[in-house]
Amino acid sequence: MMLKARVPLPIVTRNIRRGIKCRRCHAFDWQAIGGSIGKCGRCGQVESVQRIAADYFTRLDLLYPGDIYKRRDIMDHLKLAVSEYTLQKIIHANFRRLEHRKRIYFFSP
Amino acid sequence: MRDKPDRLKVYEFLYNRLPFSESEVIEYEAMQRMEKLEARFEQYLMKIKTSNMFIHWHAEILVDKRMEIVNVLIVTDYCYYLFVLHDLEGEYYINPFNILCNMSHEAVLDLNRSRQLFDMFREQLIDEGKYQRPIILKYVMMNKAFRMKGKRSDLFLEEQNLPYYLKAIEHSAVIRKKNHHPAST
Numbered sequence: 056m057m058l059k060a061r062v063p064l065p066i067v068t069r070n071i072r073r074g075i076k077c078r079r080c081h082a083f084d085w086q087a088i089g090g091s092i093g094k095c096g097r098c099g100q101v102e103s104v105q106r107i108a109a110d111y112f113t114r115l116d117l118l119y120p121g122d123i124y125k126r127r128d129i130m131d132h133l134k135l136a137v138s139e140y141t142l143q144k145i146i147h148a149n150f151r152r153l154e155h156r157k158r159i160y161f162f163s164p
Numbered sequence: 165m166r167d168k169p170d171r172l173k174v175y176e177f178l179y180n181r182l183p184f185s186e187s188e189v190i191e192y193e194a195m196q197r198m199e200k201l202e203a204r205f206e207q208y209l210m211k212i213k214t215s216n217m218f219i220h221w222h223a224e225i226l227v228d229k230r231m232e233i234v235n236v237l238i239v240t241d242y243c244y245y246l247f248v249l250h251d252l253e254g255e256y257y258i259n260p261f262n263i264l265c266n267m268s269h270e271a272v273l274d275l276n277r278s279r280q281l282f283d284m285f286r287e288q289l290i291d292e293g294k295y296q297r298p299i300i301l302k303y304v305m306m307n308k309a310f311r312m313k314g315k316r317s318d319l320f321l322e323e324q325n326l327p328y329y330l331k332a333i334e335h336s337a338v339i340r341k342k343n344h345h346p347a348s349t
Binding site for chain 2: 115117
């Protein structure tokens with residue numbers, strides 16, 4: 056069918072500021088409280104860590120489809136102080152291993 | 165359930181992460197306004213039964229080298245409805261050249277383009293078989309403060325009439341189904 060939304064922005068730069076930002080006020084003050092929820096330090100918006108992380112990588116995948124990530128890249132993108140358990144949950148929910156290679160993933164929710 | 169356009173998702177993601185150019189800021193703000201209008205339209209749509217309808221959100225179409233947005237396309241077995249949403253406030257009139265102008269006599273909306281938009285859809289939305297579904301285009305004025313002065317146009321649908329219009333679409337999609345064979349898609 057002819058109806059199609061325009062393709063995403065032709066962004067070529069990789070110098071975007073990484074890290075979770077608040078969905079409401081766009082501030083980078085978002086911090087995890089425990090394993091499952093987090094809160095924006097500026098406006099107080101509370102959200103699930105899993106959900107906001109999934110949302111982050113979904114949108115990043117719109118910009119850079121098919122990118123691969125090492126475990127360190129994922130941590131660097133999120134910039135959240137979360138436990139190993141929470142990080143593993145985020146990775147298992149949103150990523151698949153690249154050809155059975157350890158610790159190299161691609162986004163596949 | 166409506167999904168945000170990918171382009172807006174990308175803009176939201178990049179906001180505060182990258183410096184935006186002036187044109188990008190303008191486009192981002194325009195898309196946010198459009199998103200709000202579509203969300204409001206969806207609220208009205210949620211009040212009717214949409215099981216007999218196919219709903220397509222936010223189509224961008226190139227008409228004479230310029231992008232036109234059809235915010236909502238509703239397809240029933242009997243008709244195509246195109247809705248273009250606007251948030252115009254205040255008094256407007258249609259000048260002799262079929263252009264919507266505000267009271268400062270500035271052109272706001274070229275209604276002649278509606279004909280081109282309509283023709284473009286008519287060429288594309290061709291049904292198989294004998295029954296060709298009519299195509300109805302409406303500019304929905306999603307602002308209760310919108311007023312028309314002088315000549316009125318059937319192209320416009322005011323927000324206060326929108327629930328009744330959608331109810332009529334719902335009703336026609338259901339009642340006619342009993343008596344007629346639906347058009348094949």
